[in-house]
Amino acid sequence: MISYPIMAGPTAILGVWDGHDAGSAILVEGSLLAAANEERFTRRKLEVHFPEASIGFCLRQAGLRPDQVSRVALSTTDPSKAMTRWLPSLKEENYLLRRRKKLPDWATPYKRRFKFWVTSLRPNCLSRALSSLYASKRLRAMGFRDFELKLVDHHLCHAHSAAVGSGLPTCLVVSLDGVGDGSCGGVWEWAEGPRAGRLREVARLEAWASLGIFFETVTHLMNFREVEDEGKVMTLADYACPVPDADNPMLRMFTVEDLRLASPLSRRSAQVELERLAWRFPADQFAFMAHRTVEVNVLELFRQAMAKTGMKDVAYAGGIAANVKVNRLIREKLGVRSLFVFPHMGDGGLAVGGAWALASELGVPCEPLGSVFLGPGYADEEIERLAAAERGIILEKVASPAKTAAGLIASGEAVFWFQGRMEYGPRALGARSILARPDSLPLKDSLNLRLKRRAWHQPFGPSMLACEASRLLEEYRDAPNPYMTVAYMVKKDCRGSLAGVISADGTCRPQMVPEDDSPYSHLLQELRRLTGLGAVLNTSFNRHGEPIVCSPEDAFRAFSQAAVDHMVIGSFLAKKAGAP
Ligand SMILES: [Fe+2]
Structure with a gap:
């Protein structure tokens, strides 16, 4: 039985998305306290089921019971979504076919064509009513009471995630994707209103x-x-x-x-x-x-x-x-x-966008997106307790996890890195990462083909201290991008230093990290001291075909099966028993 500390009467808005890469987010008094996707808990990549586990996590993180949440924003109510909400076997079959877990049969091409046709239809009274009924039923079963359910258009969720997340008082907002609520995108103007931001539609696609x-x-x-x-x-x-x-x-x-x-x-x-x-x-x-x-x-x-x-x-x-x-x-x-x-630009980010859209409508001023470390975090005691249950893993407490990891990386090793709260979005940004030197092509190929088992042409991205960006990148103009969302051309004379993280066209997809007191920033600062370059190859910490690790158990499982000798987790260096 989980007990929740009680918070006195906050404006709490829960954002829910229950389709491709389902997830949820909780906004309290305009602050985004937690957000996570269901795949990290069920361990099924891009999970499509109703996000019960991530809702449970968001409530625990915010210190709320379900009956203390008075407003819920649900994204997308087109006929296709309403149909798969009530006939989940259709959604599951499509998921298994798409992920190559089920063989197609003679009917698959026809079903695929029907799916594309039905997903292009706009929401109507029936699809909205069915979606509302379904979500209310699922939420009541989880203990939610007397809440107002707001249905938010798919692209308004994307648009709010970009507009509110940017922190810009006025801007052009664009959403572009496959399809959602009968549209494949839109263009808006965002301007701060008297109480909160407002979107004005310019075009729908x-x-x-x-x-x-x-x-x-x-x-x-x-x-x-x-x-x-x-x-x-x-x-x-x-x-x-x-x-x-x-x-x-x-x-x-x-x-x-x-x-x-x-x-x-x-x-x-x-x-x-x-x-x-x-x-x-x-x-x-x-x-x-x-x-x-x-x-x-x-x-x-x-x-x-x-x-x-x-x-x-x-x-x-x-x-x-x-x-x-x-x-x-x-x-x-x-x-x-x-x-x-917006760093969680795809449908996985709709829950945050929905919560911000509802807050905007209610006139609740929202803080822009700052940190994306919105997932679960684990204390050292918990890591120690969970490690004790793992056979063959030895934990050693270290004075500085950042220095320990940097030393191993500088000597040419790949290191698993697990620190603090998990990132929100598809990119590992220094909380659940695999790290290595950025200048080694053999190390890059080894990581790609043996550890990650990815296609040979997929490049890795670097994390770098923001102060290194102007030295390494041609197009850097004093606006650090901490989310790995935009490519930059690497200066010709720096391409050797970043050989393992450059695409064939000479660009890279960097995460720029401020020089602050975070463990990840410390690691980069230590690498700069050891190697002369404050940059590291950073790829997501996961087992092949699985989502990024969430808990220490996931991390230990991935570590014990991988050809990597060291993992820095919390304040510990983890090693395999019998390893040198
Ligand atoms: Fe979308």
Whole structure:
């Protein structure tokens, strides 16, 4: 039985998302106290079920009982979502097929086509009522009482995550993804109102011509997992012999006019055309042409949105915002003054966006996103207790975890690093990371192929002290990006120092860390002292095919099965029994 300390009458808003990468978030008096995705608790990557475990975590973290939450924001109520809420077997089958856990049968292509058709429909009275009924039933079963359930449009959630998260008083807001609530994106102006921020809609993008669905289809045709492996298409494109725009037939599949994205092809005809092109072109060129198509059309959308609104500060979210190379071009080619990309840009971030949207409607001023360390954290005593239950792992208390890890990394070892509260979002940002020297190609290949078992063309990203950014990066302009959301071109004379974390085109996706008292910053400062460079290769701490580790148990399990000798966890150095 869990007991909750009581808080006296706060304005508590729970954000809930129960689709692809389900999750929840809790906002108390405008402060984001906790947010996490269900996959980290169920250990099923990109979990799609109702996020009971993450809701439980958010309440515990905020010190609230379910009956103390009076407002809940639920994202997305289109007919497809309503249907899968009441028929979860459909959702589960789609999840298993997409993740290659179930073999397709003769009906799969027809179901897939039906799914794309139904997901493009707008919400209606019935789908909203069914969604509301379902969520209320699930929440009541968890102990919620007398709460007001607010249904929030899918893209308004993305838009609020970008706008509120940015902390900008006024900005252009863009959301772009596959599809949600009958739309594949939108453009808004964000301006602070008398009590809180407000969005003013400038344009909505119809679901029938979706760049997100286009890129998903390309990913699927390349035998990668759609809505998951789009980054692999992006990185493979770097290795293609470039196809001139005039010879790229995919560029003729979209037009952008007056902030309207359109296609001369029906979705079915587009699918047939893409199948034909996948057969005709080698994989790298197919990926290149698709990436170029996304690049050209996203840039044109942003150019038109900036021209129409006259705004140069931009906040951006939605699945397409995960493309760090396109984000770099938005920053570099369009005269953008500042670009904020919400770090959990895909649907996994909808819970935070929903909570902020409801707070905005209620006139509750919200703090912008600061730290993304919004998940569970564990005290040393708990780590020790859990380690005692693991066979073959020895813990040794160390004076400085940062110095210990930095020494091992400088000597050429890969180190598992588990510190503080878990990150929110797809990137490991120094709480649950695997770290190594950034200048070693053999170490990078070993990590990629043996430890992470990823495609050979996927690069790693670096974490670097923010003060190193201007020395290493060509395009750095005194605005540290702490979230790894935008690529930067690496200076030619620094490419050797960052050889293990550079893409084929000379860019990297850096996390810039302030020089402060956090353990991760200490580690980078110590590395600078030992190696002359305050940077490290940083990749997510997970077992192959699993989500990033959440608890010490997950970390011990991953550590005991990996070909890595050292893990720095809390105040301890963990070693394997019998290891030198
Ligand atoms: Fe979305």
